[in-house]
Amino acid sequence: MTDINFSKGHVASDSQEAASPAPRAGEFRWDIIELLFFAYRDFVGDADHELEAFGFGRAHHRVMHFVYRYPGLKVADLLDVLRITKQSLGRVLKQLLDEGYIVQKTGNNDRRQRLLYATPKGEALVAKLAGLQTDRITRALRDINPEGAAAISEFLRAMIDRDDPDKVLEAIFGIGSKKPRE
Amino acid sequence: MTDINFSKGHVASDSQEAASPAPRAGEFRWDIIELLFFAYRDFVGDADHELEAFGFGRAHHRVMHFVYRYPGLKVADLLDVLRITKQSLGRVLKQLLDEGYIVQKTGNNDRRQRLLYATPKGEALVAKLAGLQTDRITRALRDINPEGAAAISEFLRAMIDRDDPDKVLEAIFGIGSKKPRE
DNA sequence: CAAGATATGTCAACATGACTGACATAAATT
DNA sequence: AATTTATGTCAGTCATGTTGACATATCTTG
Numbered sequence: 107m108t109d110i111n112f113s114k115g116h117v118a119s120d121s122q123e124a125a126s127p128a129p130r131a132g133e134f135r136w137d138i139i140e141l142l143f144f145a146y147r148d149f150v151g152d153a154d155h156e157l158e159a160f161g162f163g164r165a166h167h168r169v170m171h172f173v174y175r176y177p178g179l180k181v182a183d184l185l186d187v188l189r190i191t192k193q194s195l196g197r198v199l200k201q202l203l204d205e206g207y208i209v210q211k212t213g214n215n216d217r218r219q220r221l222l223y224a225t226p227k228g229e230a231l232v233a234k235l236a237g238l239q240t241d242r243i244t245r246a247l248r249d250i251n252p253e254g255a256a257a258i259s260e261f262l263r264a265m266i267d268r269d270d271p272d273k274v275l276e277a278i279f280g281i282g283s284k285k286p287r288e
Numbered sequence: 289m290t291d292i293n294f295s296k297g298h299v300a301s302d303s304q305e306a307a308s309p310a311p312r313a314g315e316f317r318w319d320i321i322e323l324l325f326f327a328y329r330d331f332v333g334d335a336d337h338e339l340e341a342f343g344f345g346r347a348h349h350r351v352m353h354f355v356y357r358y359p360g361l362k363v364a365d366l367l368d369v370l371r372i373t374k375q376s377l378g379r380v381l382k383q384l385l386d387e388g389y390i391v392q393k394t395g396n397n398d399r400r401q402r403l404l405y406a407t408p409k410g411e412a413l414v415a416k417l418a419g420l421q422t423d424r425i426t427r428a429l430r431d432i433n434p435e436g437a438a439a440i441s442e443f444l445r446a447m448i449d450r451d452d453p454d455k456v457l458e459a460i461f462g463i464g465s466k467k468p469r470e
Numbered sequence: 471c472a473a474g475a476t477a478t479g480t481c482a483a484c485a486t487g488a489c490t491g492a493c494a495t496a497a498a499t500t
Numbered sequence: 501a502a503t504t505t506a507t508g509t510c511a512g513t514c515a516t517g518t519t520g521a522c523a524t525a526t527c528t529t530g
Binding site (some may be wrong): 311345346353373374375376380398399400401 | 510514515516517518524525526528
Binding site (some may be wrong): 179181182192193196200216218219221256 | 505506507508509510
């Protein structure tokens with residue numbers, strides 16, 4: 107049942123598209139495009155499973171992750187990183203605060219700011235999820251030598267937009283190209 | 289304004305977590321976890337922008353992509369690949385059919401099946417989006433040698449779950465581990 | 471052939487996580 | 501004192517996912 111019957115018309119080694127657009131002679135990176143899709147799907151799937159047990163979703167994970175990793179992150183910074191609206195963040199953040207995964211502290215210099223910190227309970231959740239994802243990454247890197255691993259890191263960095271980096275990206279990339287786009 | 293003021297407590301070279309969980313001595317791949325997050329965010333962001341002009345979302349893109357790439361894909365196959373319910377697919381697919389991006393043909397062997405094909409209009413859309421993503425990938429690979437590129441491909445493949453692969457994954461991986469889970 | 475299984479489509483209700491717009495408060499800046 | 505900034509919140513909407521129930525056509529099987 108359910109035989110592999112689709113014709114694979116455009117797959118990889120196919121000759122040529124008869125399509126009208128013909129953008130640039132057909133040299134698309136279908137391989138990487140699809141590998142990224144499946145790899146990311148399964149990568150986040152690890153965490154998604156666990157999150158159900160807590161009654162949380164991906165949104166909660168992202169918030170917890172960055173709050174844990176960058177203690178004292180401001181709400182505004184979090185909004186930059188996640189690229190969502192404050193209304194959208196508000197709902198998720200409120201749950202995490204109410205349930206004791208995150209605490210807020212008033213900023214020292216600027217008392218309007220609410221600096222965010224993970225509680226031990228929050229740290230435990232992040233560690234659990236990061237453990238699952240680290241397992242997958244470690245498995246995937248097992249048969250890859252250091253040069254290959256460096257190439258992977260370099261590739262992923264180069265895939266990221268560098269214009270107008272948020273605070274977390276500046277930390278990751280080391281405050282390099284602070285290029286104020288006019 | 290908006291100074292880089294978070295304390296970076298747990299970042300990379302930090303000594304040790306005082307947290308309670310302590311899963312495996314703290315050797316998490318924070319680097320790859322975060323690079324994947326940002327790389328994928330910007331990777332899909334390319335397409336998201338363009339899609340707005342068409343009044344479509346990511347869901348439409350995913351459907352169009354796989355229908356174009358694997359002509360004659362059955363509805364059931366598409367459900368396997370996207371891992372969504374048929375009701376969810378139905379809404380998106382109906383729009384793409386109504387607006388002439390996809391056509392259905394009755395299966396030859398099994399007349400219950402609806403085999404899906406991209407129209408020229410649909411192919412043009414897929415090509416446009418794949419062009420944007422290919423540009424990003426090509427840019428990212430520019431300074432990476434063939435061995436590095438091979439490592440990247442190997443890594444992404446190894447990140448994907450191989451148990452119970454769907455039709456598309458079988459095509460990508462070459463019908464390898466056809467392990468029928470009982 | 472009749473019965474059952476399969477492939478697909480559809481209706482209805484609901485959940486999550488995005489969005490916009492408007493407005494409120496407290497604290498910093500001018 | 502007036503304005504700007506950082507944050508929070510209310511209200512409504514949209515996109516995309518979910519369950520559950522059911523309909524129809526077609527294939528498979530006893």
